[in-house]
Amino acid sequence: MQYRRFGRTNLPYSIFSLGTMRCLGSPQVMQQTVNRAIELGINHIETARGYGRSEEFLGMALRSMNRDQIFLTTKLPPTLDAAQTDQWIDESLQRLQIDSIDCLAIHGLNTWEHLDWVENCSIKAIKNAIAEGRVRHVGFSTHGSLELILAAIETSLFEFVNLHYSFFFQRNAPAIGLAHEKDMGVFIISPADKAGMLHTPPQTLIDLCAPFSPLEFNYRFLLNDSRITTLSFGAANPEELAFPDLDQDLSIERAIDRLNARKAIDPDQCSQCFACLPCPESIHIPEVLRLRNLATAYDMTQFGEYRYRMFENAGHWFPGNKANRCTDCGDCLPRCPEKLDIPKLLRETHDRLNGKPGRRLWQD
Structure with a gap:
């Protein structure tokens, strides 16, 4: 496993992060999945208040682990109520059974109204939590427009951003560039499923991406960009935690040429x-x-x-x-x-x- 600096948080993240949105079968499945992720070298786990019982199950799994091995991110929705944000932080800490959240992200900063709420309400509670040691770093996760993402980055309130970007969706490239200028960590959301259902690609795409699978091709496309820190891997169970060998420096340029020619x-x-x-x-x-x-x-x-x-x-x-x-x-x-x-x-x-x-x- 390779590791990269997560922007100005200075946290050394593995290039793959375990996303736990789908890991909800049972506390035992969560435990097994987290154990397997750590065996593979993953040191960053992402969850959210909105992911069902994910925080609760993850908290149970963490009880038997050395917290020094793992960095945690959880996410909270934007709100107009700073007191609500503060309460949600405490509830996440309780469910995760930890004293401090490494990275807290605003979950779904998707509209201009959300950005206004964060700037004028939520961020006050988060800054207070940082001062008290309950949170270490703050960022945001977004499915919003490029213009909104750029505006959120320009506020300089955030140390990292979680966003969509892939070979098949490059609209957010300017946001990655601006985040890099601001020394922000960049976390790519769903580079397999929402990038194109790349676990189950059509034969045409398989042929165009050869000798790589479409999934490995997209991983390589993303990780060839040193500004990107880590890619989400949303496993439902330990059996799904399988990565291609990315240690070899293999060129994807011929595949890119074929894909571009086909599109033209x-x-x-x-x-x-x-x-x-x-x-x-x-x-x-x-x-x-x-x-x-x-x-x-x-x-x-x-x-x-x-x-x-x-x-x-x-x-x-x-x-x-x-x-x-x-x-x-x-x-x-x-x-x-x-x-x-x-x-x-x-x-x-x-x-x-x-x-x-x-x-x-x-x-x-």
């Missing part, structure tokens, strides 16, 4: 410039068309269905209406540099990807 074949590929927003019908046009891009270029239709069905079902975690809300108003058309027939592509994408509604595993 489709004349209707969206460049993800975001100039089409805002949409009068609150359709997240770039995200809809990104899912179309992946389905048409790499046959990632199953992933597209999984994500598309979350529109209108996951609140601020996955905002935007479905593409069938398009009224053909044409507002987006003159702003598209590719001159795409956006209404037509929206209808086609809806027909291709719509199905049974989806939702987040945990809602806050």
Whole structure:
């Protein structure tokens, strides 16, 4: 296992972190999973108040372990009530059975309102907890827009950021750059599942990423960037804790060339410039068309269905209406540099990807 400095926290994190959102089978399963993670060299475990009984199970597992071996992150939602934040910190400490939280993240800083709450309320309680030694470092986790993430980083309130980024979603690249300038730790959320369901890739993607599996390809893409500290690995049990051998310095450039060439074949590929927003019908046009891009270029239709069905079902975690809300108003058309027939592509994408509604595993 390799280790990297987590920004100005100066904590030496393993390049993979154990995320415990899915590790909820029983306290015994949590214990076994944590033990296996430590055997593999993982020294950072992430949980959250909103992850069911994760904090409780993790607290039980930690009783038999040397805390010097492990760094812990837990997450709390943003709130207007500083006293509520303070109470939640104490409750997390009690469930985890520890005296101090290494890293506390605002969980789901996804809207401008959330940022306002943190700046004016939550951060006061967190700073007080840091002064008292109940918390060591503070950061934020986000599914929000790039503009919001950049604004949150610019506040200089935070020492680390948890965000989405992968080869298949590079919109947040400027946020990684700014976080690095601010000497913040960078934690990548779900580089396997939400990056493209890379545990179960389509054959087209397997062929394009060869000789690497799509999952190893994405891991290498991310970890080739020294600004990124650690990648989340959300195992439900110890059997799922298996990593590719990343010690060999192998180039992924040929795979990148093949992937880019395949994407270029489709004349209707969206460049993800975001100039089409805002949409009068609150359709997240770039995200809809990104899912179309992946389905048409790499046959990632199953992933597209999984994500598309979350529109209108996951609140601020996955905002935007479905593409069938398009009224053909044409507002987006003159702003598209590719001159795409956006209404037509929206209808086609809806027909291709719509199905049974989806939702987040945990809602806050």
